[in-house]
Amino acid sequence: MTVLWPIAVITFKEGIRNRAIYGISIFALLLLGANLLISSMIMQEVGKVAVDMALSTISFTGLLLVLFVGINLMAKDLDKKTIYMVLSRPISRPQYIIGKFLGIVLLILTTISILSIFAVISIFMVKLSYPGYFPRFSWPLILLSISFITISLILLSALTFLFASFSSTSFITLVLTIISYIIGQSIMDVKALVEAPQAAGIKVSPVTVKVVQAAYYVFPNLSIFDIKTQAAHGLPITLSYIFWAVSYGVVYTALAIIVASVIFRRREFP
Amino acid sequence: MQRVLPIVLILLLLPIHASILSKVAEGNKLLPKGEGTSYVLPSPILKIMSLEFDGIASDYTFLKALVFFGSTFERKERPRVKEWEWRWFYNILNASTHLDPYFLDPYYVAQAHLTWEGNMVRETNALLEKGSRYRDWDWVLPFYLGFNSFYFLLEDAKASEYLMEASKRPDASPILASLATRLAYKGKKTENAVIFLQEILSGTDDENTKKMYETRLNALKAILFLERAATAYQERFKRPPEKLEDMTAKNVIREIPKDPYGGKFYIDKDGSIKTTSELR
Numbered sequence: 235m236t237v238l239w240p241i242a243v244i245t246f247k248e249g250i251r252n253r254a255i256y257g258i259s260i261f262a263l264l265l266l267g268a269n270l271l272i273s274s275m276i277m278q279e280v281g282k283v284a285v286d287m288a289l290s291t292i293s294f295t296g297l298l299l300v301l302f303v304g305i306n307l308m309a310k311d312l313d314k315k316t317i318y319m320v321l322s323r324p325i326s327r328p329q330y331i332i333g334k335f336l337g338i339v340l341l342i343l344t345t346i347s348i349l350s351i352f353a354v355i356s357i358f359m360v361k362l363s364y365p366g367y368f369p370r371f372s373w374p375l376i377l378l379s380i381s382f383i384t385i386s387l388i389l390l391s392a393l394t395f396l397f398a399s400f401s402s403t404s405f406i407t408l409v410l411t412i413i414s415y416i417i418g419q420s421i422m423d424v425k426a427l428v429e430a431p432q433a434a435g436i437k438v439s440p441v442t443v444k445v446v447q448a449a450y451y452v453f454p455n456l457s458i459f460d461i462k463t464q465a466a467h468g469l470p471i472t473l474s475y476i477f478w479a480v481s482y483g484v485v486y487t488a489l490a491i492i493v494a495s496v497i498f499r500r501r502e503f504p
Numbered sequence: 505m506q507r508v509l510p511i512v513l514i515l516l517l518l519p520i521h522a523s524i525l526s527k528v529a530e531g532n533k534l535l536p537k538g539e540g541t542s543y544v545l546p547s548p549i550l551k552i553m554s555l556e557f558d559g560i561a562s563d564y565t566f567l568k569a570l571v572f573f574g575s576t577f578e579r580k581e582r583p584r585v586k587e588w589e590w591r592w593f594y595n596i597l598n599a600s601t602h603l604d605p606y607f608l609d610p611y612y613v614a615q616a617h618l619t620w621e622g623n624m625v626r627e628t629n630a631l632l633e634k635g636s637r638y639r640d641w642d643w644v645l646p647f648y649l650g651f652n653s654f655y656f657l658l659e660d661a662k663a664s665e666y667l668m669e670a671s672k673r674p675d676a677s678p679i680l681a682s683l684a685t686r687l688a689y690k691g692k693k694t695e696n697a698v699i700f701l702q703e704i705l706s707g708t709d710d711e712n713t714k715k716m717y718e719t720r721l722n723a724l725k726a727i728l729f730l731e732r733a734a735t736a737y738q739e740r741f742k743r744p745p746e747k748l749e750d751m752t753a754k755n756v757i758r759e760i761p762k763d764p765y766g767g768k769f770y771i772d773k774d775g776s777i778k779t780t781s782e783l784r
Contacts, residue, residue, distance in 0.1 A: 275567060277710040278608045286559040293556060366709075370641075419555040427548050435546065460556040467606040 237325050238333040245307055245337025246344075254303050255345070258295050262349055265291040266356040273360045281368035284360040285466040288353035289379055292346065293462070296387045297415070299345055301408060304338050304391045309404030318503070328495035331395060335491055338391050346384050353380075370468030378476070379465035385483040386459035390415060392490035393454065399498040417449060418456035425450050454486050542591035547602030554603060562604035569596045569610070573617065590622040598631060605638040615648045616713050620720065625656040636669075643676035644707060650684070651700045660687045679703055694728045719764045723779070726761040730769060730777045733757045744775050 249255070269287040276283045311317040320330060357376070361368055390411065397410040428446050431438040458479050464471055554561035573593065576585050597610045611632055618628045629652050636645040647670040654663035667684035670676055679699070686696055701721045708714045730748065737745045737756045748769055751757050763769055767781025
């Protein structure tokens, strides 16, 4: 831990200093302000739309953070060859990877906390303006949903480490991460669709079904962590579901980081 | 000179930009937009495309439907909303409720407009069935279903079932159960419809929707008034009135009420009271 901590702190500081953070914050602020505007157009379930807006903003902004700040932090060392300086120190390559990852986790936690404060304020303001339109509203579910979003973002950034461990430029890492994110978010719906294609009136070849079923086990199932609808409508989430979802996130993240360090250990630098 | 030139250029280009923008926007309005097609992407595809943002995608598709519907009120032509536009309106509300089946607003809008004006009662009921299944704590949706079955589809038994279902849900209005039994009495259609509408109205607080239901209620009350007058006429003169003016001539009623939709009430061949506006 004593070896990991300095790397984590350096990574975190580097991330906070990154100008992209300002852009992301302004974007989040604008969207949360739009929350007030859009909520005024809804007739019945204002609360649902306000929660939707707030949670989607947190999720989307976190995604931008992972894609454009997180990847940069990892890839910059490789792109700019500063990694030689780090690796000449008495730390192993897996330690380097884990330290960096911890730094990014810290960055995600900080950003999400700040965003959550804004989100809570915006929901609170909408609630003050339309107090009668929040029939099934629950703060605990909203906080649970935010925690789930955080877990899924941490999982996604673990994936960026996996991709960065073998790709030569940060751009490839970015593209691979975006692809995995899209697949991860939709794989459950796609699987449901190809297994019962008549619902949408389309035809699917048996090969596609097999490919999708294989992808289902390879790519992370990010939609597990998407409980925004439940949070928006105050629908119950069981404790066992929370337990299994968190376990899934931890196991997949650990797998990705371990595979990343194995590949990274064998990697040769020119 | 070097400092002035860019400022002059900017001042010159800004008005040009503004005028070109309005020209292009005008031209864009005239581009063929696929009029006559009510196609909306299949809901499962939309759900996949919206990734983790299906909640907000549902809000967006709903607002799109709402904005479109609001814009039709500026139209001069009749009918205000074309056949294919109703289909599109239904399809997009259906997509919105597929993305988030718990979202009340699309069901609410469908009930308010698709049934009375759009003539798509069966489709609306299919939509409401879905909503009633997901929102199993909400008595309003089975109540709407009951009303549609009773008033438009003339399926009283089915309507009773829906109302009983609605009356069992939390916070349901106590009137529902008695309304369900009342439906067994045939021939009180307008009277029951008035009770229904009063109940819908009491749960509505959006101003425009409220106004719409109020107009409807007033029209139905006028019809109820005329129906009762016709019964009184029948009792007094032992034959039904041939036209409404008979009743004013014989002092059964003082005057014929006005149709809030701008039409004229008349007595149909089967003796029922109708209006030329068809309540639209």
